[in-house]
Amino acid sequence: MPLVRIDVNQGRSQEDLQRLSRGIHDAILAEYGIPERDYFHILSEHPAGQIYAQDAGLGFERTSGVVMIQIFTQGGRSQEAKQRLFAAVADKLAEVGVAGEDVFIGYVENTAGDWSFGFGRAQYVTGELAVPRK
Helix, strand or coil: CCCEEEEECCCCHHHHHHHHHHHHHHHHHHHHHHCCCCCCEEEECCCCCCCCCCCCCCCCCCCCCCEEEEEEEECCCHHHHHHHHHHHHHHHHHHHHHHHHHHEEEEEEEEEEHCCEEEEEHHHCCCCCCCCCC
């Protein structure tokens, strides 16, 4: 059950924002085999000057169309699985017009006990939800 935060500069249409979110979700579905309804995304738009995303010394320039993505999910997936996910996200976003240099992903792992889906309970710990397979 990944939780995904998507941060972009203002100026995209509601349809474009939905296509970004859906593309990321489709990549996660394809690579991690999660259930369709494990769809938890937060989209935030920022005024110009509130997102800084340089190239980290890799020798390319990002545009104002940068998409900053944070994926919070349970640990345990291999580095190869993460690499496949990163590539799938970039491919899906390319389909909706986001250049590869404008796709930035931060991946944060945690444990089953770090999630509450409501009612103040850790449903993976209480057994109300099955812990997802890796």
